[in-house]
Amino acid sequence: MSATVSMRDALYEAPGPKTRKRVLVGTAISLVLLALGIAFVIRQFYINDQLNPKYWSFFGRWTTWRFLLKGLWGTIKVAATAGVIAMALGLLLMLGRISPNKLLSSACHVITEIFRSLPSLLLIYFFFLVIPKYGIRMPSFWMITIPVSLAASGVLAEVFRAGVNAVPKGQVEAAMSLGMTHGKITRKIVLPQALKIVIPSLVSQLVVVVKDTTVAYVVSYPDLMQNARVLISNYDALVSMYFVVAIIYIAINYATNQFSVYLAHRMGTQVVSRMDENPV
Amino acid sequence: MSIQTSMPIISMRHVDKHFGQLHVLRDINLDVAKGEVVVLIGPSGSGKSTLCRTINRLETIDSGEILFEGKPLPQEGKELAAMRAEIGMVFQSFNLFAHKTILDNVTMGPVEVLHRPRKEAEAEAMELLDRVGVAAQAHKVPAQLSGGQQQRVAIARSLAMHPKAMLFDEPTSALDPEMINEVLDVMVELAGMGMTMVVVTHEMNFARRVSNRVVFMADGQIVEQNTPDEFFDHPKSERAKDFLDSIKGH
């Protein structure tokens, strides 16, 4: 049994000599453009005096980094908590929606659509401005985490549902004809396969959660963005600070994506190694 | 061949069904006796699969009634599931559980539905897999098996539930020609052991050799039914003659 083909191999045929030449030329042109782009940015920084040491020297101080790291930790806490809540809630909403109970199903459908279509900022304002009016006080951590969770849960419910729909219907019918009930079929046949299918989209959705947390400043929760804003006003260093923060966000999301690639790969190889155990 | 005329195990009375505007089943009346093998035959789109699937309520019906062992099919819930557990079904596309091993596919029903102890269920599953000739593949996943092997596993999976009747919807149509016989052989053996079977198939040799009755459908209706020899050698209706001509052409 041969190993599974990677997505790349499946989508593209092996390049011939002409294609190889074209790829080479393309790569060269891209590199030149990239270098030009970087040169342009540096030039603009220079022209606008953004390379002035006063905008960068505070990055040499430990306190700056400690403050940013504290913010980063805040971001990670919110994103991780929101991610877990959103996944649990999204799963529940999806399970409700596919349930044979019509009332439960339509209720979950409506809730999913609401969470999915409301901008998370609107939900945040609701928790920040409206709810306190009715005497409900909650720490700023929850004022950002709950709305971000709710918004993401709507999307995740749809992601899970896509996974459930991707499980061949015939397997469900086979399980039904064995006399399995809806709940058993969901647990034993559908979910195990659906979850495997959705892992990559699940992780890319978590990237969106991380990005959603950047509006935490609205509720003054000290996340990475909020702390960066504090530093910006202290040092009057707008461009350099945003530049560094952007790189940190890119790094987090790159790491998240790599994790999804790793997971998908691991699950793929699991099947392969199982096949190797019992060669045909 | 004589079939006892006691109460039929499956009984369809004036069954009608639509898919939207399409009238797929028209006043279907069909009794299947215990131990009888009925072959359903007819042109594509005539409603054979639909008829087959109404018997374990994978498709609902608009009107009429279907009785299993004299009792109307339950409409939903645990009762419906319990009734389905007594009727085996084998599909054209095998429909094995892709994430489970062959052994787990066969023990799924006994363990999850009949609540048999796993050890016991596995022992019986191995016997069944042995009987259909795929015991050596027990620890593989379905994707590693040939179509013929998968279909034999699907039959073993149904048998593990000790069904009182079995439905087959074109069990060999998705198979490469050289694998058709290995599946038919298993079905012939089952029929020989007295299993009640409703089989949608175009395998005329199988129908002649094994079935007690051929039911010919067209446009959602049962047009004629007869013993296989009578039906294949002396079809009465024009539609059946045309149909037989068309499949003999192959």
Ligand SMILES: Nc1ncnc2c1ncn2[C@@H]1O[C@H](COP(=O)(O)OP(=O)(O)OP(=O)(O)O)[C@@H](O)[C@H]1O
């Ligand atoms: N779920 C469905 N929704 C709408 N129409 C359907 C559905 N299933 C089947 N049909 C239609 O009902 C008619 C009967 O279908 P059925 O599958 O029972 O025919 P069949 O005799 O099994 O044909 P085949 O030999 O092609 O399997 C066909 O015209 C088909 O297109």
Ligand SMILES: [Mg+2]
């Ligand atoms: Mg069919």
